[in-house]
Amino acid sequence: MMTELSLNVLDVAQNSVKAKATLIKVAVESDFEKDLMKIVISDNGCGMDEQQLSAVCDPFYTTRTTRKVGLGVSFFKLAAESAGGEFSITSEKGVGTTTTATFQISNIDRMPLGDMTATMHSLITLNTGIDFVYEYRVDDKSFTLDTREFREILDGVPFDVPEVSEYIREYLASNKEEVDCGKIL
Amino acid sequence: MKSLEELKAIREKMQGKVGFRKEEAEGIRVVVGMATCGIAAGARPVLNAFVEGVAQAGLNDKITVTQAGCIGLCQYEPIVEIIEPGKDKITYAKMTPDKAKEVIEKHLKGGQVVAQYTLSM
Numbered sequence: 001m002m003t004e005l006s007l008n009v010l011d012v013a014q015n016s017v018k019a020k021a022t023l024i025k026v027a028v029e030s031d032f033e034k035d036l037m038k039i040v041i042s043d044n045g046c047g048m049d050e051q052q053l054s055a056v057c058d059p060f061y062t063t064r065t066t067r068k069v070g071l072g073v074s075f076f077k078l079a080a081e082s083a084g085g086e087f088s089i090t091s092e093k094g095v096g097t098t099t100t101a102t103f104q105i106s107n108i109d110r111m112p113l114g115d116m117t118a119t120m121h122s123l124i125t126l127n128t129g130i131d132f133v134y135e136y137r138v139d140d141k142s143f144t145l146d147t148r149e150f151r152e153i154l155d156g157v158p159f160d161v162p163e164v165s166e167y168i169r170e171y172l173a174s175n176k177e178e179v180d181c182g183k184i185l
Numbered sequence: 186m187k188s189l190e191e192l193k194a195i196r197e198k199m200q201g202k203v204g205f206r207k208e209e210a211e212g213i214r215v216v217v218g219m220a221t222c223g224i225a226a227g228a229r230p231v232l233n234a235f236v237e238g239v240a241q242a243g244l245n246d247k248i249t250v251t252q253a254g255c256i257g258l259c260q261y262e263p264i265v266e267i268i269e270p271g272k273d274k275i276t277y278a279k280m281t282p283d284k285a286k287e288v289i290e291k292h293l294k295g296g297q298v299v300a301q302y303t304l305s306m
Contacts, residue, residue, distance in 0.1 A: 002225055011224045018254075066257035072221040118229055125236070126219075126252050143186075153192050157199045162240035167195055171187040178186060 001075060004114025005039065005103070008076040010122060012041050012099055015072065017127055019045025019097065024123070024130060028116060029137040030185055035105050037085075037113070037185070042098035048091040056089060076101055083110035105185075113185040117172040120145070124168055128159045134172075136179055143175040211270060213248045213293065215239070218264040220255035226262035227281065234285035235265070239293070248293060261304055267292060278304040 002008050009026060016024045021043035030037045048056065055061040057077055062070030076099070077087040084104030091097040103110045120134050124147055134145045147159070150168070157164060217223070217232040235250045258264060261278035265285070268274050275298055277288060284302055291297045 007224050007229065010219075010229060011221050014219060014254075064255065066255050067222075067259060070221075075221065075225075115229075118233060122219075122229060122232060122252075126232075149189070150192060153189060154196050155200070157196050161199060162245055163195045163199060164192075165236070165240070167187070167192055174187050 002079070003111065005079060005111050006114035006116045006119040008072075008079055008101075009039060009041060009116070010119040011072045012076050013119075013123055016041065016043035016045050016097065017123075017130065019043060019047070021045035021096065022130060023133070025133045025135075026120065026123075027135040027137070028113065029135070029142075030105060030139070030180075032105065032139055037103040037105050037110070039101045039103075040098065042096065044096040047093045047095050047097055049093050053089065053091050057087075073099070079103070079111055083107040085110075117169065117176055120172055121165070121169045125160045125165045136176055138180045138183070138185070141179045143179055145171060145175070212246075213270075214266075214268040215248060215250045215293070216253045216266040216268065217250070218255060218262055218266075219252040222255055222259035223262045223264065226259075226279075228263040230282045231263045231265065231280045231285050234282035235289065238286060238289040242289065242294060244293065258304070264304070276304040277302045 002011070013024055013026065024041070024043045027040045056073050059069055059071050059074040062068065064070065073089070080087040080101035080103055084107045085102035087101045089097065089099050116136065120132065124132050131147045131151070132145070136143055150159070154164065159165065159168065215235050217228055217235065219228050219232065232250065232252065239245060239248050239250055256264065263280040265277045265280050265288070266274055267277070275292070277284070280302070288299050288302065291299050
């Protein structure tokens with residue numbers, strides 16, 4: 001079991017990486033009026049057929065060969081459903097996959113969102129060949145990070161050189177602070 | 186709010202330097218297991234500690250920190266493998282950010298394997 005929702009995001013997004021996605025979108029939206037947090041991870045990877053899609057929430061299903069259980073998606077589903085939320089995956093072979101989890105913000109069993117900055121920073125700097133679009137929203141405030149924009153400015157300088165990596169971390173951290181005013185979600 | 190101007194300034198500074206792309210085949214690789222088992226056991230802070238420690242030590246041109254999936258030893262996660270060309274692969278088990286710092290100092294900088302953290306099979 002994960003201790004933060006942001007760790008679930010890191011884990012589930014690895015599935016998109018393995019699906020050879022070239023663009024992964026992550027959105028985290030909190031609406032306090034509706035008492036609803038929504039996390040969406042979508043990719044343009046290889047997608048799943050119907051048989052795989054129906055098995056994906058089964059903890060004893062995995063495409064791996066190193067072990068016999070596949071808990072990533074099951075953990076995320078459990079986190080949503082135990083916090084008054086819902087979970088769904090839609091996928092189309094050759095088009096991509098979208099994973100959506102919702103949570104009742106005030107639910108006592110909702111895990112904290114945790115360090116989304118660390119999750120996005122890790123994803124971006126470890127998968128420098130993949131583009132990420134990250135949207136973070138709290139009520140009517142939001143920010144978006146689009147690595148395609150960064151890539152164009154950087155003109156060949158990779159995301160994992162220390163100066164750029166540090167810039168990305170600060171970009172995520174300072175914009176997050178502006179959106180949620182330091183509130184712990 | 187960070188401006189994109191800052192990013193342009195970084196590009197101009199970096200483009201003046203040659204060879205920020207290291208030769209992958211020659212350097213040391215630090216591989217952190219980042220599958221569900223690794224993440225649940227605390228691989229993200231361990232990975233961060235390696236990325237930051239290597240950058241602080243100015244070793245980015247020699248050492249690459251990357252991620253891997255599950256190698257089937259979930260009970261020993263977070264697992265970190267250090268792969269140096271011409272040497273045996275060293276596998277560290279049950280890592281923490283503090284142990285990572287020690288490994289950076291002693292192993293990556295000093296060349297001495299921190300034997301008590303390695304996985305002996």
